[in-house]
Amino acid sequence: xxxxxxxxxxTFFEESLEGLAGMETExxxxxxxxxNNGHDTVAADPEILNTxxxxxxxxxxGSSTFGFEEVAAFAHVLESRLxxxxxxxxxxxxxxxxxxxxxxxCLRSLIISARTGKETDKxxxxxxxxxxxSLESESRASVAPMMAxxxxxxxxxxxxxxxxxxxxxxxxxxxxxxxILRELSVLGEIKVQTDLADLPAWAQMDxxxxxxxxxxxxxxxxxxxxxxxxxxxxxxxxxxxxxxxxVQSLAPRSITEAVAFMDAHAGTLRVSVPKVDALIxxxxxxxxxxTMLSQLTTNFSFDNLSRxxxxxxxxxxxxxxxxESVMHIRMLPLSFAFNxxxxxxxxxxxxxxxxxxxxxxxxxxxIDKTVIDRLIDPLLHLVRxxxxxxxxxxxxxxxxxxxxxxxxELKACQKGGNVVIExxxxxRGLAYDRILTKAVERGLLPASAKPSPGExxxxxxxxxxxxxxxxxxISGRGMGMDVVxxxxxxxxxxxxxxxxxxxxxxxxxxxxxxxxxxxxLSVQVGVHTYILPLVSIxxxxxxxxxxxxxxAGSAELYGLRQEYMPLLRLYxxxxxxxRSTDLAQGLLVIVEAxxxxxxxxxxxxxxQQQVVIKSLATHYRKVxxxxxxxxxxxxxxxxxxxxxxxxxxxxxxxxxxxIPTGAASMTTAVTPTFN
Amino acid sequence: xATILTVDDTASMRQxxxxxxxxxxxxxxxxxxxxxxxxxxxxxxxxxxIADINMPNMDGITLVKSLREQADYKFTPILVLTTESRESKxxxxxxxxxxxxxxxxxxxxxxxxxxKKVLG
Numbered sequence: 001x002x003x004x005x006x007x008x009x010x011t012f013f014e015e016s017l018e019g020l021a022g023m024e025t026e027x028x029x030x031x032x033x034x035x036n037n038g039h040d041t042v043a044a045d046p047e048i049l050n051t052x053x054x055x056x057x058x059x060x061x062g063s064s065t066f067g068f069e070e071v072a073a074f075a076h077v078l079e080s081r082l083x084x085x086x087x088x089x090x091x092x093x094x095x096x097x098x099x100x101x102x103x104x105x106c107l108r109s110l111i112i113s114a115r116t117g118k119e120t121d122k123x124x125x126x127x128x129x130x131x132x133x134s135l136e137s138e139s140r141a142s143v144a145p146m147m148a149x150x151x152x153x154x155x156x157x158x159x160x161x162x163x164x165x166x167x168x169x170x171x172x173x174x175x176x177x178x179x180i181l182r183e184l185s186v187l188g189e190i191k192v193q194t195d196l197a198d199l200p201a202w203a204q205m206d207x208x209x210x211x212x213x214x215x216x217x218x219x220x221x222x223x224x225x226x227x228x229x230x231x232x233x234x235x236x237x238x239x240x241x242x243x244x245x246x247v248q249s250l251a252p253r254s255i256t257e258a259v260a261f262m263d264a265h266a267g268t269l270r271v272s273v274p275k276v277d278a279l280i281x282x283x284x285x286x287x288x289x290x291t292m293l294s295q296l297t298t299n300f301s302f303d304n305l306s307r308x309x310x311x312x313x314x315x316x317x318x319x320x321x322x323x324e325s326v327m328h329i330r331m332l333p334l335s336f337a338f339n340x341x342x343x344x345x346x347x348x349x350x351x352x353x354x355x356x357x358x359x360x361x362x363x364x365x366x367i368d369k370t371v372i373d374r375l376i377d378p379l380l381h382l383v384r385x386x387x388x389x390x391x392x393x394x395x396x397x398x399x400x401x402x403x404x405x406x407x408x409e410l411k412a413c414q415k416g417g418n419v420v421i422e423x424x425x426x427x428r429g430l431a432y433d434r435i436l437t438k439a440v441e442r443g444l445l446p447a448s449a450k451p452s453p454g455e456x457x458x459x460x461x462x463x464x465x466x467x468x469x470x471x472x473x474i475s476g477r478g479m480g481m482d483v484v485x486x487x488x489x490x491x492x493x494x495x496x497x498x499x500x501x502x503x504x505x506x507x508x509x510x511x512x513x514x515x516x517x518x519x520x521l522s523v524q525v526g527v528h529t530y531i532l533p534l535v536s537i538x539x540x541x542x543x544x545x546x547x548x549x550x551x552a553g554s555a556e557l558y559g560l561r562q563e564y565m566p567l568l569r570l571y572x573x574x575x576x577x578x579r580s581t582d583l584a585q586g587l588l589v590i591v592e593a594x595x596x597x598x599x600x601x602x603x604x605x606x607x608q609q610q611v612v613i614k615s616l617a618t619h620y621r622k623v624x625x626x627x628x629x630x631x632x633x634x635x636x637x638x639x640x641x642x643x644x645x646x647x648x649x650x651x652x653x654x655x656x657x658x659i660p661t662g663a664a665s666m667t668t669a670v671t672p673t674f675n
Numbered sequence: 676x677a678t679i680l681t682v683d684d685t686a687s688m689r690q691x692x693x694x695x696x697x698x699x700x701x702x703x704x705x706x707x708x709x710x711x712x713x714x715x716x717x718x719x720x721x722x723x724x725i726a727d728i729n730m731p732n733m734d735g736i737t738l739v740k741s742l743r744e745q746a747d748y749k750f751t752p753i754l755v756l757t758t759e760s761r762e763s764k765x766x767x768x769x770x771x772x773x774x775x776x777x778x779x780x781x782x783x784x785x786x787x788x789x790x791k792k793v794l795g
Contacts, residue, residue, distance in 0.1 A: 172743065174752040174774035179795055208749070233775030236766075 012062045013115045014270070016071075019055035020108050021339050024101065026052050028342045031097045046086070052100075053082045059107060068114045071107065073221030074125065077132050078103045096135065101343070102128045126159055130244050133223050160227060163241040165195075165213040170237045177210065183230045188220015269369060271329050279325040286318040327514055328366070334412045334421070335363035337376050341383055341410065348387050355394050355405040356387060362412035367419045368514040371491055375421075375511065378484040378495075382423045382507050383408060385481075390427030390505050400502060402426065418493070418535075419513060424506040430499040432456050438465065457497055461485045489644055492518070492533070492627075494593075520611050520640065522632075523589060523602040526576045529638040530602075531611055531630060536643035538590040538597065540605060543583045558588060558599045565590070565597040566650035573625065573646075574639075579603040593643040598650040600641075613640065625649060676700040677722035677794050682712045682738065683756070684730045692725060695783040696790065709733025713741060716748070723793060724753040725777070728764050736764075736771045743772035752793045 026048045033045075060075035078100070084090050092100075106125045113120040162184075166177055184190050195213035205211070218227065227242050228235070293311045296304055338360050349356040367375075391397075391406035398404055411422040432453060439445040439459045451459075459465060463482040488495045493511035512518070512535075520531035547559045548567065556567040567588070571578035580586060580603065588599040611630035616623060616639075627642035679701050681692045686707075693703040704721065706712035708730040724742065728735035735755050742748040755768040757776045765776050777789050 171750055173769065173772050174750050176795075179792060182795065183792060233769075236769060 009066060009115070012066055013111055016059045016062060016111050017108065019058055020104050020111075023052050023055040024104050024343055025339060027097055027101050027104065028346055030092055031094065031101075031346060034092070034094050034097065049082070049086045049092075053079070053086050056082050056107075059111075063111075063114075068111070070120075070221075071110045071114055074103070074107055074110055074129060077129055077221070078107065081132050081135060090135075099128070099131055099135065101346075103132060129221070159244065160216075160218040160222065160224075161241075161243045162216040162218060162227065163213070164216060164231070164238060165240075166210045166234065166238040168209040168211070170210040170234060171208055173234075173237060175234050175237065177212065177214065180230055180234065181214065181216070184216060184218055184227070187222045187226055187230070188218050190219075191217040269330070269332075275325070275328050279322075279329065282318060282321045282325050286315075286322060289314045289318050323517075327368075327516065330369050330514065330516070331366035332369050332372050333364050333366050334372065334419070337372050337379055338363045338410060338412075340376065340380065344380060344383060345387065345408065348384065352387065353393065354387065354391050356391055356408060357405050358383075358408050358410065360410045363410075365412040365414055365419055366513075367511060368516065371419075371511055371514070374487060374491055375509075378487045378509070379421070379423075381481075381484050382509075383410075386423060386425040386427065386505065386507075390425040390429075392428050396428075400428075414513070419511045421509040421511065422506055423509075424504060426504040429501040429503055429505055430457060430460070430497070431501070435459050457499060460497070461495075492535075517610050517612055518640065519608070520630075521589070521608050522606040522611075522638065523570075523587075523600075524579075524604040524606055525570045525574070525602050526578045528574070528576050529606060529632060529636065530570065530574075531638050531640040532589060532591065532600070533627075533640065533643060534608065536591045536593050538592050540587050540589045543586065543588045543601070545584050548583065560590065560599075563597070565599050567599045567601060568646060568650050569601045571601075591643050591647065593647045596647050596651060598647045600646070611638070611640065676702065678702045678704065678720075679723045679725065679790070680704045680706060680712060680715065680721045682706045682709065682724065682726040682730070682735065684708055684727065688727070688756075691783070692786065695786050698783075699787060701790075709735065709738035709741070712738055716742070720747055722751070723790065724748075724751065725756065725790075726753065727756045728768065736767050739768060739771040739773045754789065754793065 029048060056075055056079045060072055060079050063069075063071035063075055081100070081103075085092055085096075090096075106128045109120045110125065112118070164177070164180070170177065181190070181192060193215040195215060196211075198213065199205075199211045224242060224244070231238070231240055289311060293308070293315065296308050296311060300308075341360070342358055345356055345358045386408050391408070392400065392402075394404040397406060407426045409422070409424045411424070413420055435456050436445070436451070436459075439456075439462070440447050440449070442462075442465060444459060444462050444465060445451065460481045461484075463480065465480060465482070485495050488509055488511065491511055493509060495507060495509045497505060497507050499505040518531070519534040521534055521537055522529050522531050524530075541560065543558070549557050549559060549564070551557060556569075557564045558567045567583075569578075569581075570576075571581070578586070583601060586601055586603050587605060588601055589605070590597060590599050592598075611632075613628045614630055616626060616629050620629075625642055625645050626639045627645070628640045629637050630640055632638050676699075679696055681689055681696075681703060682705075683689045683692070684707050689705045689707070693705055696703045704715055706715050709726070710733045712724070712726065713733070724738075726735040726738055733741075739753050739755065742751070742753060752774040753772070755765070755773045755776045756779055757765045757768065768776060774793065775789075777786065781789075
């Protein structure tokens with residue numbers, strides 16, 4: 001029976017990438033230990049080494065089983081290297097740890113290439129492999145007696161150049177160059193060039209002598225030992241040169257690519273067993289309730305009314321629990337995003353010659369998978385920023401009376417329906433004067449402006465703003481703070497910054513727990529219902545016509561407690577017939593986003609409820625001012641309003657800017673799709 | 676399939692080699708020392724000789740030397756059995772004209788691999 005192995009590939013890819021992430025974490029722990037004890041080498045905790053080894057071992061096993069030869073070959077080299085560390089045959093020093101980290105990158109890109117069919121940078125991988133291999137022979141030399149019996153070591157480098165010049169008498173020992181070439185071809189792909197230079201004229205030729213020489217290119221997962229083994233019988237009967245092609249270090253591009261790939265393509269979800277158990281449990285209860293209710297209704301009499309109500313209440317509870325359990329399936333701990341950071345900090349601080357310690361708290365906080373996926377880029381960017389711009393060089397820090405090592409603290413916790421992530425550094429803080437100068441230079445502010453510190457800090461979120469003195473290859477890679485803020489906003493969250501000169505900066509990201517459900521307030525405008533996300537609602541007030549003012553232009557402003565805000569008539573915006581156009585007849589819902597407020601004029605408030613978000617862009621098209629849609633209890637479709645967009649519209653367009661008419665007939669256009 | 680001569684003073688070793696090589700279809704001739712080997716090879720051509728080094732009467736090195744002097748055996752592959760620790764013996768074997776060696780201890784699989792390599 002033929003089994004299609006492809007069905008296991010996806011699982012293999014995912015577990016391997018996870019295993020690599022684990023390896024990376026442990027390697028960084030080793031690195032840290034090495035850095036802390038001040039020595040280069042470190043007496044590693046055997047458990048750490050075991051974990052790292054097991055990961056490489058599983059990848060090797062899996063990849064050879066599933067036929068990913070390149071992955072298997074690389075994993076094998078890595079494994080034997082790690083085996084030596086584990087046995088205590090050699091000790092990890094920082095050079096070795098760095099090389100192992102590079103190997104993790106290589107394996108990652110090999111796995112990704114196996115998955116996508118995209119070419120890897122072969123030179124890079126071969127380079128790392130031969131470095132690994134040379135490390136191995138170093139350690140083998142020091143433990144020669146132990147290694148002597150093991151002949152099956154097939155560690156690897158990729159590209160060998162072999163010059164094989166047999167002595168004339170080679171044939172006299174019964175050896176045959178053809179046999180050697182044949183053996184080499186078993187090891188890997190070979191290109192052979194025969195050197196005829198020494199071939200004498202026909203008359204002078206002795207058929208028992210060997211006149212030929214060969215130049216051989218060997219490409220494949222082959223160690224120097226394996227090649228030497230092939231030539232071992234003739235090594236005294238020839239001149240032999242075996243040279244490896246030069247070694248390169250891994251381009252950082254591959255890492256970023258790999259990380260990006262993991263983000264974009266983690267299409268499946270691995271769920272912990274307790275979560276599934278909880279789900280099954282809830283479904284069980286739901287079935288019991290359903291049975292009870294159907295029994296009640298078969299022979300229904302009004303005596304049972306109270307039991308019916310109790311049953312419905314139970315159904316409600318079960319449904320809510322089921323919803324929660326299902327939501328939890330999509331929840332992943334933030335460590336999935338945070339795991340990338342130690343490596344980033346490690347690599348970058350080396351590059352920038354800074355000393356940085358990264359502390360992570362609350363990585364167990366759970367958040368929707370989609371949020372995690374889209375959180376990673378902004379997170380990486382913020383940490384990069386802290387490292388590049390925030391933390392000073394050791395000398396500068398000492399001069400400022402601070403410890404030589406800078407600190408970046410990452411804290412996550414759940415607050416209500418939100419997850420709050422703080423990225424705090426103890427660096428130099430934001431330089432107001434430089435930001436201001438730059439903002440004026442870039443034309444973001446008039447030269448005469450006298451902004452408050454809060455406003456200055458806000459400038460860094462403006463599109464086209466960058467304070468990096470030179471565009472380094474670390475931050476300032478095109479993604480600005482405006483992109484960070486937009487990404488976070490598109491997730492329904494926000495990002496704020498606080499800073500103290502000389503003491504550091506803190507970015508606070510607020511993110512919704514899930515993107516699938518939102519707590520909303522339903523409001524009525526004419527016959528339509530709209531949902532306002534609860535997080536952005538400040539209060540609802542009855543309109544006092546005296547507080548309305550229309551300064552210049554047509555914008556209506558509403559003054560509430562010394563504060564003026566644009567007033568948006570939703571019926572105008574969405575071209576629907578309101579119950580009343582008289583402001584005094586309706587209500588004003590004050591909403592806030594990004595520190596700006598607006599008043600939304602609605603006919604009535606209907607109530608607070610959780611709604612399931614259905615993407616409008618998927619089912620219809622993207623509409624400004626509307627973030628998504630939902631289906632109400634009676635089956636009608638309601639639009640969920642995009643507060644950020646609406647407020648921006650209100651502030652920019654003066655309040656009377658209408659959504660293009662296409663959106664007006666949207667309700668009817670969308671309805672069938674949802675049913 | 677090939678005809679192979681195995682020369683060893685240890686019967687168990689001879690049997691093992693013989694059994695292994697026969698199992699894949701080679702014809703195997705056995706000799707218990709260099710002397711007997713030379714006798715057996717008179718007027719007979721084999722494709723490969725596998726000889727132990729330490730043997731009574733005539734050791735492997737001498738056997739290799741004598742065979743290389745015969746026109747029939749000038750280019751025939753001859754493998755000697757050595758142990759890793761006997762580097763010098765291996766060198767002697769080479770100098771005498773052995774094609775290569777098999778390191779003891781070896782298992783049947785390794786033996787077959789080497790033989791396959793030599794016979795192509």
